[in-house]
Amino acid sequence: DADGLNNLADLGVEVLRERKGITVLTPHVGEFERLSGLEKSYIVENLVDVAVDFSVRYGCYVVLKSSRTAIATPEGKVYLSVRGTPAMAKGGVGDVLAGILTALIGRGMPVEWALKLGVFLHGLAGELAEKRKHRETLKALDLVESLPSAFRLIESRAYSQAFEYLL
Structure with a gap:
């Protein structure tokens, strides 16, 4: 990154x-x-x-x-x-995004879709991490730990529709 x-x-x-x-x-x-x-x-x-x-x-x-x-x-x-939180403006958080994008593209997802999904997923994981932690103590690893929950939310009907609407 x-x-x-x-x-x-x-x-x-x-x-x-x-x-x-x-x-x-x-x-x-x-x-x-x-x-x-x-x-x-x-x-x-x-x-x-x-x-x-x-x-x-x-x-x-x-x-x-x-x-x-x-x-x-x-x-x-x-x-x-517009997903995400100001608490994500910390070192290493961009590396998490780069890793998510690389993983999605590496799995064969078309680049444009991988970028849209990856950015949405990254922002959602940041929001979930901030709910678990305080914005002042949020770190990149907290986003990584929130990725499974973010994926589950995206797979739900409500977030799938929001993903389509926002991106």
């Missing part, structure tokens, strides 16, 4: 044009600032537009994390998730 994005920023994002495989970037606003050269305040105010622009320009998927998460595709589609 962070190390890969930092390396990409150091190399220059133009290298994205040279790759052959599917690429998914999962930056938070600060990391995206380094990648794009845009000001943080501009990114926050224009989250959807900057995610889509970058995704289309470089032919990659972008999962841009802020208080909302924008999922942009190389074809210019965008999905917005």
Whole structure:
């Protein structure tokens, strides 16, 4: 997650044009600032537009994390998730998301669906973890421990419909 994005920023994002495989970037606003050269305040105010622009320009998927998460595709589609909690703004939580996305894609799920499900699942796990813990003590492992409960909720009819509606 962070190390890969930092390396990409150091190399220059133009290298994205040279790759052959599917690429998914999962930056938070600060990391995206380094990648794009845009000001943080501009990114926050224009989250959807900057995610889509970058995704289309470089032919990659972008999962841009802020208080909302924008999922942009190389074809210019965008999905917005409002799941999650400010307590998730801690080190390691983005690595949990990267792991979820990698696992779903690795199982053969189409990338776009894997990103939508993964972001929704990650946010829901964060909400469940915050209910069990206090927002000040929440850590990445708490999200991992909440994943089974989050999966069960998504499998229920109510959350399946919410997933379709929100994404």
